[in-house]
Amino acid sequence: MSASTVSASAPETKPLTVVGGGLVGSLLALYLAQQGHTVDVYERRPDPRRSGNVEGRSINLALSDRGWRALRGVGIEEAVREVAIPLYRRVMHDQRGQLTMQPYGHDGQAIYSVSRAGLNQRLLDLVDREPRVKVLFDQQCRRVDLRNRTLEMFDGAAETSHVIPYQHLFGTDGAYSSVRAAMQKTDRFNYSQHYLNYGYKELTIAAGDAGSWAIEKNTLHIWPRGQYMMIALPNLDGSFNCTLFFPYEGPYSFATLQTPEQVRRFFEEVFSDAVPLMPELEQEFFENPTSSLVTVRCYPWSVTDEVLLLGDASHAIVPFYGQGMNAGFEDCTILQQLMESHGSDWLAIFQEFQQQRKPNADAMADLAVYNFEEMRDRVADPRFLLQKKIESK
Numbered sequence: 001m002s003a004s005t006v007s008a009s010a011p012e013t014k015p016l017t018v019v020g021g022g023l024v025g026s027l028l029a030l031y032l033a034q035q036g037h038t039v040d041v042y043e044r045r046p047d048p049r050r051s052g053n054v055e056g057r058s059i060n061l062a063l064s065d066r067g068w069r070a071l072r073g074v075g076i077e078e079a080v081r082e083v084a085i086p087l088y089r090r091v092m093h094d095q096r097g098q099l100t101m102q103p104y105g106h107d108g109q110a111i112y113s114v115s116r117a118g119l120n121q122r123l124l125d126l127v128d129r130e131p132r133v134k135v136l137f138d139q140q141c142r143r144v145d146l147r148n149r150t151l152e153m154f155d156g157a158a159e160t161s162h163v164i165p166y167q168h169l170f171g172t173d174g175a176y177s178s179v180r181a182a183m184q185k186t187d188r189f190n191y192s193q194h195y196l197n198y199g200y201k202e203l204t205i206a207a208g209d210a211g212s213w214a215i216e217k218n219t220l221h222i223w224p225r226g227q228y229m230m231i232a233l234p235n236l237d238g239s240f241n242c243t244l245f246f247p248y249e250g251p252y253s254f255a256t257l258q259t260p261e262q263v264r265r266f267f268e269e270v271f272s273d274a275v276p277l278m279p280e281l282e283q284e285f286f287e288n289p290t291s292s293l294v295t296v297r298c299y300p301w302s303v304t305d306e307v308l309l310l311g312d313a314s315h316a317i318v319p320f321y322g323q324g325m326n327a328g329f330e331d332c333t334i335l336q337q338l339m340e341s342h343g344s345d346w347l348a349i350f351q352e353f354q355q356q357r358k359p360n361a362d363a364m365a366d367l368a369v370y371n372f373e374e375m376r377d378r379v380a381d382p383r384f385l386l387q388k389k390i391e392s393k
């Protein structure tokens, strides 16, 4: 079904309200529009396509099967594939620069590297083509009044606040959700957040000559080092986005790398084959933020027929299983199935949605933490996995 095709279920007379126009919010808007609803999306940031604003960095994400299925559901799989690079295997770099590999599957099976900013912009372009959806940028939700069904929005451009009513509200405003914050004050709402003692920093392997890839392109590269690791995913322009997952404290940690000399010495020792490809290493290390890694669990995800949380707002997980966005996209697939079977009975849709999704989200959260140990440590251990030696560069 294409994004402009409308399903048979009776559309709402008033627009549905979505807070958060990130990856999940923009895809959700397409799904709601496909059901014939009009949708207003409120996004805190300015339009990233106009401001060029990606908050100083863009993480690369691995898009996998459950994500593709969700994109296919609104007919945008091919448009996204244009900005994605298939990764057929992971390659581990040991301390001496020796490489070992593990394929991700058989017969061309792959996960795909996409830039978070690039994907968000592509989704917003696709949303623009959907006349039922209006995206309002620079609109930060500051407060949700559940009793009166209103939102207090701060307009970043005008620097003023205003109150808007809503009928049905979808919270897709990420791990630090303002919609969830209002639900946290309601009776019997369970909530927990857990931070790893690790943070992450984005770094870059530069493009090779004439936009070529300096290391193997269709590959997720890992430098597993036991207590920490670096990974790299390819970009379309020949560069790689590297992410260093590193302890906040301890002998090898962000706390001990305080000067450019310390950073260079450390990288030359432990990531020897990557350093020559990272011309802006020291600058990026000190300019790019160190970001934290959080798991958020909560329940319920809905308030009557009034509010539903989706994506990281309800289930933020650490990135090591590569499934946070994919799970958020899958939320949209499941919601669509429930809209098909329950029409506009939002109470039934929201209830069944959270009952179906919560066990999956919890399992994913556990697997994500487990996979950190796997990636930073066990992928480098020949006792655990069958590895095929490949030529070192």
Ligand code: FAD
Pocket (backbone or CB within 6 Å): 019, 020, 021, 022, 023, 024, 025, 042, 043, 044, 045, 059, 060, 061, 062, 063, 116, 139, 140, 141, 142, 172, 173, 174, 175, 176, 177, 178, 200, 243, 310, 311, 312, 313, 317, 319, 321, 322, 323, 324, 325, 326, 327, 328
């Ligand atoms: P977000 O992407 O956080 O979007 C929320 C949106 O809401 C943003 O646009 C924000 O500006 C807006 N917003 C926030 N507050 C407000 C407010 N008060 N009012 C209005 N708007 C608001 N997932 C994968 O599937 N594969 C991966 O390989 C992967 N790698 C990752 C690597 C790292 C280092 C990290 C940190 C995450 C990774 N993830 C990965 C997870 C993925 O990034 C998230 O799961 C995904 O971005 C969640 O999408 P979302 O739309 O729910 O939330």
